[in-house]
Amino acid sequence: MISFSFKKLSDQDLVAGLQNNPSQNRRYENILYERFMYLVDVGIKRHHLAQDEAISVYSDTVLAAIKQIKEQRFEQRSELKTFIFQIFSNKCVDHFRKTTTNKASVHQAVDLSDFSAIIPDNQTILQKLIQQSEIQLIYQKLALIGQKCQDLLKLWNEGFTDDEIMNTLDYNSTDVVKSSRQRCLSKLKDLVHNSTQV
Amino acid sequence: MSNHLAYIEDFCENRLSTEENAHANQRIQRDPSFAKDVAFYLQMRHLSDLERKERLKALYFTIKQKQRGKIIKFVSVAAAAVVMIIAGIFFVNQSPTSEEFAQLYVKENLSTLPTSMSNQNDMLSQGVNCYNEGAYEKALELFKQINSNPQALEYQGLCHLQLKQYPSALSIFEQIAKNNELLVNKGKFYEAITLLQMGQKEKAKSILVEITESNEDIFGKQEAEELLKNW
Numbered sequence: 001m002i003s004f005s006f007k008k009l010s011d012q013d014l015v016a017g018l019q020n021n022p023s024q025n026r027r028y029e030n031i032l033y034e035r036f037m038y039l040v041d042v043g044i045k046r047h048h049l050a051q052d053e054a055i056s057v058y059s060d061t062v063l064a065a066i067k068q069i070k071e072q073r074f075e076q077r078s079e080l081k082t083f084i085f086q087i088f089s090n091k092c093v094d095h096f097r098k099t100t101t102n103k104a105s106v107h108q109a110v111d112l113s114d115f116s117a118i119i120p121d122n123q124t125i126l127q128k129l130i131q132q133s134e135i136q137l138i139y140q141k142l143a144l145i146g147q148k149c150q151d152l153l154k155l156w157n158e159g160f161t162d163d164e165i166m167n168t169l170d171y172n173s174t175d176v177v178k179s180s181r182q183r184c185l186s187k188l189k190d191l192v193h194n195s196t197q198v
Numbered sequence: 199m200s201n202h203l204a205y206i207e208d209f210c211e212n213r214l215s216t217e218e219n220a221h222a223n224q225r226i227q228r229d230p231s232f233a234k235d236v237a238f239y240l241q242m243r244h245l246s247d248l249e250r251k252e253r254l255k256a257l258y259f260t261i262k263q264k265q266r267g268k269i270i271k272f273v274s275v276a277a278a279a280v281v282m283i284i285a286g287i288f289f290v291n292q293s294p295t296s297e298e299f300a301q302l303y304v305k306e307n308l309s310t311l312p313t314s315m316s317n318q319n320d321m322l323s324q325g326v327n328c329y330n331e332g333a334y335e336k337a338l339e340l341f342k343q344i345n346s347n348p349q350a351l352e353y354q355g356l357c358h359l360q361l362k363q364y365p366s367a368l369s370i371f372e373q374i375a376k377n378n379e380l381l382v383n384k385g386k387f388y389e390a391i392t393l394l395q396m397g398q399k400e401k402a403k404s405i406l407v408e409i410t411e412s413n414e415d416i417f418g419k420q421e422a423e424e425l426l427k428n429w
Contacts, residue, residue: 033254034261059254063247071212110244117212117219122226122233129237130244138241157246158253182203189203189238 011080018069022163029159033062036084047092057095061088064114073116134192141191149184156181206232206239296402299425300394308356322350329353334360348380355388364396387418403429 009017009031017028039061043054065084068074074083094113110130112123142150148169155165162174162181171177208214209222226233311326325340338357344350355370371392375385386409393402409422 029254030257033257037258037261040258055255055258056251059251059258062254063250110240112240115210115212115240115243117209117214117222118226118236119223122223125226125233126237126240129234130241135241135245138245153242157242157249159246159250178204182201182207185203185239185242188242189235192238193234 011076014080015069015074015076018066019072022161023167025159025161025164029062029066032066033059036062036081036088039085039088043088043092047096049092049095053095057091058088061091064091067114071116137192137195138188141188141195144191145184145187149180149187152177152181153184153188202235203239206236210236210239210243296394296399296425296429297397299428300391300402303391303421304359304395308359311353311356322347322353325350325353329357329360348374348377352384352388359388359392359395362395364392368392368396382417384417386416387422390418390422 014028014032014035017024018032021028037058040051040054040058043049043057044051047054049057061084064087065074068087074080094111110127112118112126115123118126142153145153151169152165155168160168162177165171165177165181166174169177171180205222209219212219214222222236226236310330313323313326313330321340321344325337325344328334328337328340334357338354338361341350341354341357351370352374355367355374358364358367358370368389371385371388373385374380375383375389377383377385386405390402390405390409393399393405403426406422406426409416409419410426412419
């Protein structure tokens with residue numbers, strides 16, 4: 001449920017909500033998304049993006065910001081507005097590069113720049129391993145791993161936290177959610193790898 | 199295998215220590231199987247991001263729609279407020295009814311009587327003073343003691359009017375109206391005002407029409423015209 005008439009949260013409360021309130025994660029994500037939505041217009045006017053491109057870049061921006069906030073990489077030295085604007089500007093430049101250079105085919109691969117733990121050299125290695133065709137294969141194999149696993153991975157894919165998944169699918173604890181997810185992922189990985197080897 | 203994936207998840211989600219991170223990065227370069235598993239996890243995360251992105255993109259349009267709804271609601275409320283204000287102004291500025299006019303006329307024009315500068319007819323002056331102080335009964339007694347004075351008679355009528363003794367007031371004003379010797383005869387107009395106070399609108403109207411149609415410069419002609427215009 002989207003909270004539109006929500007009393008405006010401070011930056012600190014919003015960041016704390018995203019970091020420490022897994023059961024209401026979705027709500028805080030929505031508030032963050034709504035708060036800086038004017039950046040879509042900035043993308044259209046300043047970066048000459050089409051509306052759907054601007055919405056796409058803005059959505060990527062919010063996802064990246066949420067990831068950084070959850071990983072405690074936003075240290076609140078600047079305002080949240082400045083932080084988001086910086087990410088958005090970078091994403092606009094990335095988008096411009098993707099669409100205008102002959103490196104487009106390379107950039108169409110999965111973007112790993114937000115995975116800060118992976119060093120750039122390894123990002124290149126992993127990019128090569130990730131093939132778009134396999135993503136379609138994963139979708140196909142998802143149907144074969146059982147309903148419970150499908151539900152769990154679907155929620156995980158939609159960005160639900162372990163806490164939210166526990167409440168939604170009636171697991172006993174977040175640890176059970178985590179181990180079940182890994183078991184499901186392992187099952188899926190085997191199905192995908194076996195299929196590619198055949 | 200699950201532990202293996204847990205380790206990969208912690209690595210990709212930046213939950214390992216610096217040393218562990220460095221070790222995992224080295225392993226990607228040395229161990230193709232590990233690299234492949236990391237790539238699989240990243241593919242899953244990519245799918246996750248695609249799903250989440252689609253959700254956020256849909257959220258954009260939902261919020262916009264809500265905002266538009268809010269704007270429309272605000273504009274509707276503002277428009278309703280403007281209509282109410284205009285209606286309020288219209289009603290406030292609307293001409294008073296004939297009864298209101300009569301009440302207003304009595305309040306604004308007949309609350310005080312002109313005081314005489316001379317000492318002539320001292321009883322009249324005392325009566326005027328009492329009238330102006332709101333002591334209408336006392337004023338009436340004083341005016342009654344003055345004989346054969348048209349002014350005193352008019353003031354008696356006004357005292358009755360202020361005391362809401364309308365039939366007595368009406369009787370006096372009718373009497374005054376019939377007096378052709380007066381230079382300024384206020385009888386007819388006061389008659390109409392009294393009838394309006396009594397709620398006898400039609401009778402009052404016929405008198406007002408009579409006043410307006412008169413060729414003479416009769417007292418209250420302008421007020422009568424105004425009253426009939428908004429009747």
